[in-house]
Amino acid sequence: MSNLQLTFTVIIIGIGTFLFRFSFIYLYGNLKLPDWIPRAMRFVPPAVLSALIFPAILIKDEVVWMSPQNPRLVAGIVAIIVAWKTKNLLLTIATGLGIFWLITFI
Amino acid sequence: MINKESATRGAKSVTPLIIGIIPFALISGITAANTGLSLGMALLMSIGIFAGASQLAVLQLLSNNAHMLVIIYTALIINLRMMIYSLSIAPYLQGIKMRWKVLLAYSMTDQSYAISSVHFLNNPEEDYKSFLFGASLTLWIIWQVNTIAGYLMGSIIPPELGLDFGIPLTFIAILLKGVVGWPGYIAIIISGIVAVVASSLPMNIGLVLAAIAGIAAGTISEIILSNEGRSSGRE
Numbered sequence: 612m613s614n615l616q617l618t619f620t621v622i623i624i625g626i627g628t629f630l631f632r633f634s635f636i637y638l639y640g641n642l643k644l645p646d647w648i649p650r651a652m653r654f655v656p657p658a659v660l661s662a663l664i665f666p667a668i669l670i671k672d673e674v675v676w677m678s679p680q681n682p683r684l685v686a687g688i689v690a691i692i693v694a695w696k697t698k699n700l701l702l703t704i705a706t707g708l709g710i711f712w713l714i715t716f717i
Numbered sequence: 718m719i720n721k722e723s724a725t726r727g728a729k730s731v732t733p734l735i736i737g738i739i740p741f742a743l744i745s746g747i748t749a750a751n752t753g754l755s756l757g758m759a760l761l762m763s764i765g766i767f768a769g770a771s772q773l774a775v776l777q778l779l780s781n782n783a784h785m786l787v788i789i790y791t792a793l794i795i796n797l798r799m800m801i802y803s804l805s806i807a808p809y810l811q812g813i814k815m816r817w818k819v820l821l822a823y824s825m826t827d828q829s830y831a832i833s834s835v836h837f838l839n840n841p842e843e844d845y846k847s848f849l850f851g852a853s854l855t856l857w858i859i860w861q862v863n864t865i866a867g868y869l870m871g872s873i874i875p876p877e878l879g880l881d882f883g884i885p886l887t888f889i890a891i892l893l894k895g896v897v898g899w900p901g902y903i904a905i906i907i908s909g910i911v912a913v914v915a916s917s918l919p920m921n922i923g924l925v926l927a928a929i930a931g932i933a934a935g936t937i938s939e940i941i942l943s944n945e946g947r948s949s950g951r952e
Contacts (some may be wrong), residue, residue: 612785617758620785624775624792625765631799633822639807651936652805656831657896658908658931659798660888662924663770665909666916667885673917683882690886694893700733703893707886711879 682714723844727829727851730836734828735859737887741769742860746867748776756868763864767857768826770884771795794925801928802830809837809845817846824853828891835895899942904935 612620635642668687669675679685690707697703742763749759754776762772771792778788802825810818829852837845896905908931915923 612779612782614755614758616785617754617779618761620788621758621762621765621775623789624771624796625767627789627793628766628768628771628796628799629823631793631796632803632825633819634800635804635807636810636818636822639804639811647936648804649808650939651932652801654901654904654932654935655798655801655805655928656834657892657901657904658928658935659801659924660827660831660892661905661908661931662912662927664885664888664892665912665927666923667882667888669913670916675913683885686882687885687889690889691893694890698894700887700890700894701736703890704737704883704886707889708883711882715879 682711685714686711719850720844720847723847724851724854726843727833727848727853728855729851730832730848731828731852731855734832734856734887734891737883737890738769738828738856738859739863740883741887742863743867743870745769745772745776746864747870748773749864750868750871752776752780754779756865759864759868760861763861766792766796767824767860768792768796768799769860794922797925798827798928799825802827802834805834806830806837806849809833810849813846817850821846821849821853824857825849826853826856828887829853829856831891831895900935900939903938904931907931907934 664687668683669677669681671681671683676684686707689710690703693699693706694703745763746759749762754762762775766772766775774791774795775788778791803822806825810821829849833845833849833852836848837843892905896902908927911930912923912927915926917923918926
């Protein structure tokens with residue numbers, strides 16, 4: 612891909628992404644939404660985050676890797692337990708990365 | 718005008734996330750350098766798109782020599798979730814100037830959205846605009862500085878270190894901090910299962926399907942649970 616094409620690609624993605632972010636902030640008020648939408652909205656963050664997390668810890672090279680040998684899975688489960696018990700972001704990430712490196716490099 | 722206390726609270730609220738974002742930004746800068754992008758192009762991406770997962774997808778597809786349209790489509794699908802953030806945060810950002818709406822929309826990320834939406838629910842007295850501005854600006858600066866740092870480090874940090882694993886860990890921490898109650902847990906489980914099962918579908922459709930399934934499962938189970946509570950007099 613030429614530099615010009617790449618510049619064009621990046622600008623299109625940038626504009627599209629901005630329009631997604633801006634869409635309802637701009638339209639709100641001029642748009643009467645049915646009651647169930649705000650109710651459903653509260654489940655958006657857990658659903659999207661979960662859809663990013665599960666494949667990231669379970670899938671390696673397009674295959675599900677459900678095994679104690681999978682460092683991401685083990686570290687992910689430990690991180691889930693730490694997050695659950697402590698609600699501490701820093702501790703969760705530090706423990707998760709620590710376990711991940713321990714299993715990967717030892 | 719910006720309420721400094723609210724903006725400071727916003728900035729402070731995202732500081733625990735920085736440790737998860739730094740490796741993400743570093744990886745993004747390092748990969749940009751390894752893919753042969755100029756520093757200018759790397760900055761155009763990190764400032765112009767400012768959405769890490771989609772930036773990493775662009776870099777990966779570039780190194781696979783993917784077609785321009787595939788790159789655009791994939792990045793936009795990944796970022797489609799921003800529309801839902803926009804809808805969810807919109808009620809808090811009314812009655813402010815258009816240029817603030819533009820700025821706050823541009824700078825909104827998974828992290829600043831997640832932190833702010835939970836904070837706003839629990840703190841209706843907050844100055845929403847200032848809080849979100851403080852949170853987003855902090856993350857924006859951290860992101861740009863570390864993207865440049867990553868670019869300059871180039872190939873010194875090997876990708877084998879797996880620092881990108883900090884991303885799902887960040888999401889785990891955000892998720893379990895914010896979600897309380899069975900409907901939320903059901904949304905998490907259903908969405909996670911669908912995401913894994915549908916992960917081999919082309920064009921990142923699995924992510925979209927999983928999100929829709931999770932939202933539906935959460936909403937439906939909430940309705941069922943609240944009806945049960947009412948009929949047995951526990952409401």
